[in-house]
Amino acid sequence: MANNHNGFFISFEGIDGAGKSTHIDAFGDLMKKRHPNKKIVMTREPGGTPLGENLRKLLLDTPMHIETEALLMFAARREHLALIIEPALNEGHIVISDRFTDASFAYQGGGRGLSLAKLSILEQWVQARNGVQLLQPDLTFLFDLPGSVAEDRRSKVRTPDKFEQMNLDFFERVRQEYLRRAKQEPERFFKIDATKTPEDIWGVLSSVKVGVSDQS
Numbered sequence: 001m002a003n004n005h006n007g008f009f010i011s012f013e014g015i016d017g018a019g020k021s022t023h024i025d026a027f028g029d030l031m032k033k034r035h036p037n038k039k040i041v042m043t044r045e046p047g048g049t050p051l052g053e054n055l056r057k058l059l060l061d062t063p064m065h066i067e068t069e070a071l072l073m074f075a076a077r078r079e080h081l082a083l084i085i086e087p088a089l090n091e092g093h094i095v096i097s098d099r100f101t102d103a104s105f106a107y108q109g110g111g112r113g114l115s116l117a118k119l120s121i122l123e124q125w126v127q128a129r130n131g132v133q134l135l136q137p138d139l140t141f142l143f144d145l146p147g148s149v150a151e152d153r154r155s156k157v158r159t160p161d162k163f164e165q166m167n168l169d170f171f172e173r174v175r176q177e178y179l180r181r182a183k184q185e186p187e188r189f190f191k192i193d194a195t196k197t198p199e200d201i202w203g204v205l206s207s208v209k210v211g212v213s214d215q216s
Contacts, residue, residue: 005086005089005090005135006089006090006091006092007088007089007090007091007092007093007094007095008089008094008095008138008139008210008211008212009085009089009094009095009097009135009136009137009138009139010027010094010095010096010097010137010138010139010140010141010210011096011097011098011099011100011102011137011139011140011141012024012027012096012097012098012099012140012141012143013099013100013102013103013106013140013141013142013143013178014142014143014144014145014178014194015106015145015147015171015174015175015178016163016164016171017145017149017164017171018143018144018145018194019143019145019194019198019201020098020141020143020194021098022198022201023198023201023202023205024042024096024098025042026202027096027205027206028040028042028096030206031094031096031210031212034210034212035094035212038092038093038094038212039088039091039093039094040093040094040096041084041085041088041093041094041095041096042096043080043084043085043095043096043097043098044097044098044099045073045076045077045080045097045098045099045100045103046059046060046072046073046076046077046099047076047080048076048079048080048083048084048085048097049076049079049080049083049084051076051079052076052079052080055072055075055076056076058072059072059073059076060161060162060163061161061162062162063162066108066112066113066114067114067118069108069112070104070108070114070118070119070122071122073104073108074104074122074123074125074126077100077101077104077126077127078126081126081127081135085097085135086135094212097137100136100137100140101123101127101136102140102142102178102181104119104122104123105119105123105177105181106174106175106177106178106181107163107174109177110173110174110175110176110177110178110180111163111166111170111171111173111174111177112170113173136185136188137188138188138211139188139190139210139211140182140188140189140190141189141190141192141205141208142178142179142182142189142190142191142192143192143194143201144175144178144179144191144192144193144194145175145193145194145195146172146175146195147168147169147171147172147174147175148168149194149195190208192204192205
């Protein structure tokens with residue numbers, strides 16, 4: 001079902017170490033060049049709003065019960081939708097978010113084992129519009145690679161947060177849930193082989209034709 005708004009919503013997803021953050025800013029710049037009459041709104045989850053950024057610090061660094069974690073993720077998302085995403089889309093802007101709800105299903109569901117049914121209830125509550133339709137990205141880039149490759153990449157970067165410290169089995173479960181979501185909604189997901197070089201990945205990413213209308 002198509003989203004009922006004037007803008008275009010793009011999300012970047014993948015396990016930690018997949019390399020999505022390497023390309024998201026460059027993709028935003030590419031959208032500016034391709035659609036000069038459109039405003040590009042760059043944002044992230046958890047975060048995006050003052051409250052969301054405060055919750056991000058808690059979520060990434062503080063141990064907590066898995067259901068508390070999921071509730072806080074969706075609380076931050078509700079604020080994010082209300083203050084940033086929905087107003088931008090209603091104005092016809094292009095929104096590019098580093099993660100959205102797929103990450104909750106992948107990390108809290110696949111990785112941590114929280115009931116997908118409970119996550120679906122939260123998804124419906126927070127994202128339902130007109131009582132039925134869920135506000136979802138129009139396009140989701142899924143950077144996919146084996147957990148072992150991502151683990152090697154993560155070991156070479158900054159001090160890890162609590163998710164980045166998780167073991168290989170955790171990230172394999174996260175990956176499989178991402179792939180399940182992608183199989184469930186193939187019309188929304190564009191899967192990228194994140195084992196390729198950054199240059200090859202950018203070649204694929206920049207060649208994707210994004211269905212953005214240039215009309216306000």
